[in-house]
Amino acid sequence: MARYTGPKSKIARRFGEPIFGPDKVLSKKNYPPGQHGNSRRRKTSEYGIQLREKQRAKYTYGVLEKQFRRTFDKASRSRGITGEVLLQLLEQRLDNMVFRLGIAPTRAAARQLVSHRHIVVNGKVVNIPSYTVKPGDVVGVREKSKSMEVIVNSLTGFNHSKYPWIEWDNSTSSGKLLHIPERADIPESIKEQLIVELYSKQ
Known part of the structure; x- marks a missing residue:
């Protein structure tokens, strides 16, 4: 069974939220990881923002790239708004x-x-x-x-x-x-439209 096994606190700090569940490290270090984590960062590109949102969704639901892509493809073939259907499939x-x-x-x-x-x-x-x-x-x-x-x-x-x-x-x-839950009922703070925009470029 493929799953993410890397450092979870580091990922949670990158997104600034406990996406893997309660995290003591996040409350102590509420700034991004790295040597200059709490310093001013360069402006992130549009692609970088979209990629970050896809990573957020993947880590939140514990899905690796290949499986996430398959879920997205299924959502894009389904009736309804692709981004919303994607989150609904992950919820199911x-x-x-x-x-x-x-x-x-x-x-x-x-x-x-x-x-x-x-x-x-x-x-x-x-x-x-x-x-x-x-x-x-x-x-x-x-x-x-x-x-x-x-x-x-x-x-x-x-x-x-x-x-x-x-x-x-x-x-x-x-x-x-x-x-199946409505998008408004799903509590995750994922901007699914950015994921749709990212995949539309590929």
Whole structure:
């Protein structure tokens, strides 16, 4: 399973936000990495701004370049606004759904739970993080995995009402995707139009 394994705090500092989850380093060093991280930088080119936004989306959702490109191509062939459809497809990834449901504290942890066969979709074990969850699908925790410390701790006190496109059932430790989220409901601060502009040049 391909995934980013490099220094996460350094990337988070570059974007100035905890895109991998809570980060103590970011609160202590709230300036870009590098020898001159807190000094005045040269003006970034239009291409550089677009590339940065694509990198932000990739790191946020934990997707590498090849897979991200495939997702973009699928979005560009779909009906609707390409940038919005791109984010909706990323939101429908199983690892992201596990994260949104509060079953895991971060997307990386969610990916691990999926890969290690702790997650079920409609009652069947699915161990593919990029699996596309469809409206009506029920994502839950495998019965023998419900007592796992990481899952119990993550679910404790989690506010399931903050994502209107998901319905959580506490009695079964599972959640249903009610509908594909609208762009306004997706909390990520990604400027998806810049990604569309970047790929249109290639």
